[in-house]
Amino acid sequence: MSTIFHRIIKRELPADIVYEDEHLIAFRDIAPQAPVHVLFVPKVDVATLNDLQAGQAEVVGRLALAAAAYAKKEGFAEDGYRIVMNCNDDGGQTVFQIHLHLLAGAPLGRFGT
Numbered sequence: 001m002s003t004i005f006h007r008i009i010k011r012e013l014p015a016d017i018v019y020e021d022e023h024l025i026a027f028r029d030i031a032p033q034a035p036v037h038v039l040f041v042p043k044v045d046v047a048t049l050n051d052l053q054a055g056q057a058e059v060v061g062r063l064a065l066a067a068a069a070y071a072k073k074e075g076f077a078e079d080g081y082r083i084v085m086n087c088n089d090d091g092g093q094t095v096f097q098i099h100l101h102l103l104a105g106a107p108l109g110r111f112g113t
């Protein structure tokens with residue numbers, strides 16, 4: 001599997017990287033939908049949430065923990081934020097390597113309104 005995100009991990013494409021460790025990378029979305037819009041991407045290949053195996057709970061857990069840590073470090077954790085994972089066409093997924101969107105920096109409104 002090779003997606004845009006894999007190419008960012010391999011430094012074949014530029015990105016505004018805000019965090020990286022052995023398990024995941026986080027970088028600013030190229031088309032931000034909120035004042036803060038960061039993508040958290042695991043380094044293990046998982047195309048969609050449907051492909052996540054029972055033994056891979058830590059893959060998504062690490063993304064969530066990294067997003068929360070980033071929110072705390074940047075000082076907006078208490079104001080609040082949203083994390084989103086899109087799955088397949090109806091979910092709006094366009095890059096087929098799982099990732100969390102972290103959206104923050106303004107009141108985001110409620111879903112369905």
Ligand code: 5GP
Nearest residue numbers: 004015027028029030031086092093094095
């Ligand atoms: P999805 O629609 O799959 O949930 O989210 C993919 C996200 O990746 C979109 O929000 C899109 O703006 C972002 N994106 C697509 N190509 C690039 C890129 O080359 N660099 C960065 N930083 N973000 C990208």
